[in-house]
Amino acid sequence: MLELRGVNASYGNIQALKNVSLTIPPGSMVTIIGANGAGKTTLLKSISGLIQSKTGSITYEGTEISSLPPVKIVSLGISQVPEGRQLFSHLTVIDNLHLGAYLYYSNRTKAEIQKRLEWIYQIFPLLKIRTRQLAGTLSGGEQQMVAIARALMSRPKLLLLDEPSMGLAPMLVAEILRVIKKLNDQGTTILLVEQNARAALQIARYGYVLETGSVAIEGPTADLLSDEKVRHAYLGKQ
Amino acid sequence: MDLQGQIIQYLATGLTLGSIYAMVGLGFTIIYNATGIINLAQGEFVMFGGLIMVFFTTTLGLPLFLSFFITLALTTGIGMLYERLFIHHPSKTAPLMTLLIITVAVSIFFRGIAMFIWGKEPYSLPHFSSPEPIIIGGAAILPQVFWILGLSLLAVILMNIFFNRTITGKAMSACAVNRVAASLVGIDVSKMVLLSFALSATLGALAGASITPIALMEYDRGPMLALKGFCAAVLGGLGFGTGAVVAGFLLGLIESFTTGFISSAFKEATALIILILVLFIKPSGIFGSAEVGKIKKI
Numbered sequence: 001m002l003e004l005r006g007v008n009a010s011y012g013n014i015q016a017l018k019n020v021s022l023t024i025p026p027g028s029m030v031t032i033i034g035a036n037g038a039g040k041t042t043l044l045k046s047i048s049g050l051i052q053s054k055t056g057s058i059t060y061e062g063t064e065i066s067s068l069p070p071v072k073i074v075s076l077g078i079s080q081v082p083e084g085r086q087l088f089s090h091l092t093v094i095d096n097l098h099l100g101a102y103l104y105y106s107n108r109t110k111a112e113i114q115k116r117l118e119w120i121y122q123i124f125p126l127l128k129i130r131t132r133q134l135a136g137t138l139s140g141g142e143q144q145m146v147a148i149a150r151a152l153m154s155r156p157k158l159l160l161l162d163e164p165s166m167g168l169a170p171m172l173v174a175e176i177l178r179v180i181k182k183l184n185d186q187g188t189t190i191l192l193v194e195q196n197a198r199a200a201l202q203i204a205r206y207g208y209v210l211e212t213g214s215v216a217i218e219g220p221t222a223d224l225l226s227d228e229k230v231r232h233a234y235l236g237k238q
Numbered sequence: 239m240d241l242q243g244q245i246i247q248y249l250a251t252g253l254t255l256g257s258i259y260a261m262v263g264l265g266f267t268i269i270y271n272a273t274g275i276i277n278l279a280q281g282e283f284v285m286f287g288g289l290i291m292v293f294f295t296t297t298l299g300l301p302l303f304l305s306f307f308i309t310l311a312l313t314t315g316i317g318m319l320y321e322r323l324f325i326h327h328p329s330k331t332a333p334l335m336t337l338l339i340i341t342v343a344v345s346i347f348f349r350g351i352a353m354f355i356w357g358k359e360p361y362s363l364p365h366f367s368s369p370e371p372i373i374i375g376g377a378a379i380l381p382q383v384f385w386i387l388g389l390s391l392l393a394v395i396l397m398n399i400f401f402n403r404t405i406t407g408k409a410m411s412a413c414a415v416n417r418v419a420a421s422l423v424g425i426d427v428s429k430m431v432l433l434s435f436a437l438s439a440t441l442g443a444l445a446g447a448s449i450t451p452i453a454l455m456e457y458d459r460g461p462m463l464a465l466k467g468f469c470a471a472v473l474g475g476l477g478f479g480t481g482a483v484v485a486g487f488l489l490g491l492i493e494s495f496t497t498g499f500i501s502s503a504f505k506e507a508t509a510l511i512i513l514i515l516v517l518f519i520k521p522s523g524i525f526g527s528a529e530v531g532k533i534k535k536i
Contacts, residue, residue, distance in 0.1 A: 048422060074424035086419035088412045095408055103424040105405045154424060 001026040001189050002047070002078075002158055007056035007066075009039075009046045016042040017054070018214040024158070029180075029190040031200040031221065033234055034210035040193045041083055043210065044160045047191075048080040049073040060158070075103050079156035083163045085147040089136025093127060096135050096146055100153025113153075120149045123179055141172035148179065158189045165196045177203055197234035201225050209234070243376025248498040249491070250379045254452075256490020257390035258284070259509075261445040262467025263474060263482035264397060265438035271414040271477050272434035273329065275337045279320070279345035280467055281460030282352075283439045286313045287446025288455030289352060292361040302366060310443045317439025320344055321432050329431070345460060352457035360456040366448070386448045393444055394483050397437070401479060410434060414477070462506065469509045473516055475523030485524060 002024040009017040016039045024030045034040050045051040047058060049070035058066040065073055088096050097120065098105060101113050121128040124145045130138065135146055144164055151159060161180065165173040173196065181203050184190045194200035201207055201221040209217040209230060217230060224230045262280055269277040290312050294305030324340050332340075366385045371378035401407040413420045413430045421427050445463075446455060470489055474481025493508045516524060 050418060050421065070421040071424050071426050074422065080422050082419060082422060086416050086422075088408075088415050088419065090415055091408060091412065098405060099409060099412055099420075099425070100423050102405065102409055150423060 001028075001061060002191070003057075003059045004043075004047070005057040005059075007043075007046060007054060007058060009042050009051050009054040011042075016213055017046065018212075019056070020210075020213070020215055022208055022215065022218070024189060024191055027184075027187060027189055028206065029184040029192060029204045031192045031194060031204035031207045032210055033194055033197040033200055033207060035234075036195070037212075038210040039213040040210055041162055042213075044080055044162050044191070044193055047073075048078060048160060050080075071103075074154055074156075077155070077157035078160065079151040079154045079158070080160040081147050081151045081162060081164060083166065085143045087135040087143055087146055087150070089134065091135060092132050093135055093138070093146055094131040096150050097127075097131075097153050100150035101155075103154060116153055116155070120152060123152075123182065124149055141168050141175070144168060144172075144176055145179075148176070152183075152188075156188065158191065159183065160191045160193075162193050163195060164192070165194060165199060173199065197230075198225075240376055244498065246375045246377035247379075248494045250377060250383050251498075252491035252494030253487065254383050254386050254449075254490070255493055256487035257387055258445045258449055258463065258486075259466045259470045259489050260483040260486025261390050261393060261441045262463055263470030263486045264394065264479055265441045266467055266471040267474075267477060267479045267482045268397070268438050268441070269434050270471070271479075272410055272431050273325075273337075274334055274414070275325070275329075275341065276468070277435075277438065278338065278341040278464060278468075279348055279460070280438065280442060281462070281464030282345050282348035283313055283317060283442025283460075284446035284449075284463050285352060285455060285457065285460045286316055286348070286439075287443030288363070288450035288459070289356050289361060289446075289457070290443070291447040291450060292356075292363055292455065295363055296361070302364060306447055309447050310440055313443030313446075314436050314440045316348075317435040317442075318432055320439075321435035325431070325435070326428065345464070349457055349460060356457055358457060360454040361450070362454050363447075363450040365451045369451075380452055382448075382452050386452075389444055389448050393441055397441075397479060400437075406433075466509050469513045472513060473524050475525040478523070478525055481523060481525035 004020055004022050007017055007020045008015065020043060032040050032043060042051060046054050049068055054066060057064060060076060060078060065076065088099060097117060101116065105113065126142060127145055127149055130142060135143065138146065148164065164176050168176065177199055180190060180192065192200055192204055201224055204221050207218065207221045207224045208215050217224065217227065262284060265280050265283065266277060269275055287309055291305055291309040294300045294308055295302055324344050325337060328340060329337055365382045367381045371380050401411060409425045410430045410433065413425060413427050417427055466489060470486035471482045473485035489509050489512065492512065493505060496508045497505045
């Protein structure tokens with residue numbers, strides 16, 4: 001579904017991604033783990049078009065997308081849940097969700113959007129009672145739910161998640177991960193970026209370990225979980 | 239004139255001035271909200287509104303209402319051209335302060351063009367309806383005052399509906415709050431910025447075209463109007479449209495009453511004195527919240 005070949009990205013003189021190649025098959029859940037500053041967020045931003053200064057090839061369903069702007073990429077069916085949620089905090093939850101459907105929002109699609117909302121409320125029942133509340137006044141966990149829900153409103157085929165567990169209580173982390181798993185089971189392809197390596201490796205099927213901008217190790221998550229180096233560096237085991 | 243008549247007279251003048259400040263203030267707010275830029279060429283939109291209207295009505299002799307709409311359209315066009323030529327490209331890399339200086343340059347540039355075309359003398363326009371004052375409670379009020387009030391009220395209501403009830407309006411405010419997230423949901427930020435300049439210019443033109451019949455218009459009227467409008471925008475809590483409108487009307491009223499009851503020497507100073515006082519006492523503006531103030535870029 002998505003294929004990166006030799007992608008390089010840089011901020012000014014600092015090269016953040018070096019020759020990264022990865023493949024995300026349709027329907028799969030792939031995770032990228034790595035330390036702070038390893039280039040995980042840069043990688044997602046390169047895919048979603050937020051970073052324009054990059055070389056190499058990114059193809060999505062056979063189309064080269066590396067030079068497209070974010071608007072175009074969203075319309076193709078790739079939606080990113082940005083790090084730190086990035087909600088429109090001055091707007092209500094329902095406004096945030098409607099803006100998620102911005103690209104196909106019109107009077108004619110009202111019914112379709114409503115259907116989409118009902119589906120979202122099934123995944124996150126809590127959001128239904130919060131619709132009129134300002135997004136900025138929600139708790140961290142609720143904000144993360146809105147962020148994921150907003151990204152889902154654009155009807156993505158590929159969902160990019162950047163550190164969805166960041167800053168959440170363990171119980172909420174479990175809840176969010178459960179939802180991500182469920183979305184994947186329902187057919188959404190997922191690229192999950194996490195610092196919480198253990199959790200990510202447990203729910204994804206294939207993983208990449210990013211170190212200082214390049215792929216250090218890759219493989220099925222079961223292998224990574226038992227890999228000595230991964231266990232030592234990312235899972236805190238001797 | 240008895241006291242009651244005087245009060246009504248000052249009230250009418252104050253509301254007229256206030257509606258102009260409100261519209262300029264709202265213009266500031268719209269661009270600020272979409273870009274974070276304080277557009278110091280805001281007053282020039284008002285000036286163009288007045289002078290372009292003069293060109294079509296007086297010079298070309300077109301009917302008043304036809305030239306009114308042409309004026310709005312042309313000034314809106316100027317606003318869009320301004321954004322595309324001077325803001326669009328630099329805004330990708332330049333810091334906000336640079337963009338602010340660009341707006342100063344543009345305001346001088348616009349004044350230069352206007353002086354070149356219209357010269358330095360002030361121009362007038364025919365009133366939209368009868369120029370005969372209506373006597374209300376001992377005060378003589380020009381029908382044009384009702385035009386100005388009505389048009390600005392209409393503009394304010396339309397803007398309110400736009401920002402609070404339409405998806406495009408919400409998308410525009412979303413750009414202001416979080417540019418990255420806005421582009422991630424598929425909002426074309428660059429188009430929204432263009433739209434914000436267009437709307438601001440339309441508001442300015444509306445103000446300019448409607449005050450010229452009673453206040454005249456000349457090439458360098460912009461900066462003072464921009465200053466008052468800026469005061470309104472800041473007093474209202476920068477970025478808060480309704481606040482700017484209310485503060486604009488308040489400023490107009492206070493200015494009119496100090497001019498009337500104390501001395502006309504204070505006319506231009508009042509707004510600034512109030513601004514300084516408010517900034518000392520409540521820096522986030524009368525209607526602004528301290529919370530929101532913290533995340534502001536300027």
